[in-house]
Amino acid sequence: MSKILGIDLGTTNSAMAIIEGGQPKILENAEGNRTTPSIVAISKNGERLVGQTAKRQAVTNPENTIFEVKRLIGRKFSDKEVQADITHAPFKIIQAGEGVKVKMGDKDYSPQEISAMILAKLKADAEAKIGEKITEAIITVPAYFSDSQRQATKDAGKIAGLDVKRIINEPTAAALAYGFDKKKGEQVAVYDLGGGTFDISILDISADTV
Known part of the structure; x- marks a missing residue:
């Protein structure tokens, strides 16, 4: 049976793990790191960069370097969070129907497409690490994420x-x-101090659910 990849698709960094011998094992990416910057860019010579390579050139190529796209995914252009990001982001955030797209190079991309580029790198790096193809995943999201x-x-x-x-x-x-x-029969408080958000959740633990 093929491995299922567990993915923490974070605002600033992402990580991945598999189950090995009944225990979770964090996988290193191609650069040998346990986390991958959630950043995508088109370089000045037209090359697509994902992760650390995209982060390295962000200062010199800010308008074509997309970061914190998790803040935009699944949102409407009219959402106050999107409007706030428009005023701060060095890259262009544009309206696409009711939703949003970002401009990178000479093309416009949906937040899903940008996130997919990050996920594709994690998938490829994981496959190279374990030596087998991965087609299934479980992805974590903030508790407050809408449908x-x-x-x-x-x-x-x-x-x-x-x-x-x-x-x-x-x-x-x-x-x-x-x-x-x-x-x-317990209640557990979980604090999540992330790169983009800081939230607390109270979990009720019963016989068969969390």
Whole structure:
């Protein structure tokens, strides 16, 4: 049975893991790091860059370097969060129907397409690391993500060639990783201090759910 890739698609950095011998194992990317910057760029000579290579040239090529696209995925152009990002981002955020796109090079891309480029790198790096093809994934999202943001994240996975079996809330994944699912009838507070957001979730742990 082929491996399912667990992915933390973060605002500033992303990470991936597989289950090996019944335990989660963080996979290093092609650069040998356990996290990959969630950054995509088109270089000045037209080459697409993802991750650390995109981050390195961000200062000299800001208008073609897309970062924190997670803040835009699944949102409407009219959303106050999008309008705030428009005033701060060095790259162009434009309206596309009710949704948004970003300009990179001479093309416009949806947030799903940008996220898919990050996911595709994680997928390729994971395949190179374990020596087998990966077609399925589980991706974590913030607990506050709306249905449209969750669906857009699944769509990004599909574009990257991944069948997203589950979308799991980040605090739920953290609780499972620490084994809190084995302690029934408890409430657990999970603080998530991320690169783009800081939130707290209260989890109810019962006999069969978190």
